[in-house]
Amino acid sequence: MTPLVPAPPRPWALASVAVVALLGVVLAAPLLGGAGAAVRFAFSHVCHQMPERSLWVGGGPVALCHRCLGVLAGLAGGLVAAPLVPRLRALGRVRAGRWLALAALPMAVDWLLGATGVWANTPASRLATGALFGVTAGLFLAEALLARSASANRTEEPACPPRPSLSPSPSRS
Template structure:
């Protein structure tokens, strides 16, 4: 049974919201669960202590840029239903949307790498948020508008 297309962005918001909750939990859970959360997100984030947010002396499960990305994924998937016909435009222009979303974090990272810019917690978080918003909008739009097979695949 296929999900109604109007519910799919809400599914994306639910999944990305759950991820945002999980990366924010380490300061609020026992050390054993904290270690599990940190290990779960280690494959996708460097988790450098000096580039991560801390609450009450406990590091969150991802760095500042990744925190911005996860926040943006959640917000972007929530915003898609508010765009009306603009949501279809996002799906049809996926490469443009993705390029526009990637440009600020790429510049923030790349200019730091060649010593032309010194990024800060704020720039890392905001550029991650920008990318996450674009990716979240694109994720929800793709889930809503991508063609679906109606026949089962042959075994």
């Protein structure tokens, strides 16, 4: 009798679990003591982590600022929700770069208006604009990973014979 071997996890599932776990670690950093300091240090290479621009949990700032937290939370949401989005395959046929640039535009405008003093951005605007970009990136990443899984699971089928033509073929004289 052959022992049952579980199928390897699909890349989409692995990515979804990894990003959700990463989000959990970021949010729990203030509660982790020395390990939380290590998490903050690891994320200091990608985020300014200004305490006044970060969510606070348990008396301390999380490992990312509002905007970066929004991007990571959106990425997790986009990855997890992707199988529920109808016509996701159609998204993969368009240029992802254009959609990502469009999704980054509100984030850039929010930052620029705040930096120039025209608009005082808020934690909500930073989280929301970051999340919009993150969801968009998560959907495109999920589509690519789901397509990879689908192509890896396809089996080679024999080619179908050509269909006979219904129109009469021109006769040669």
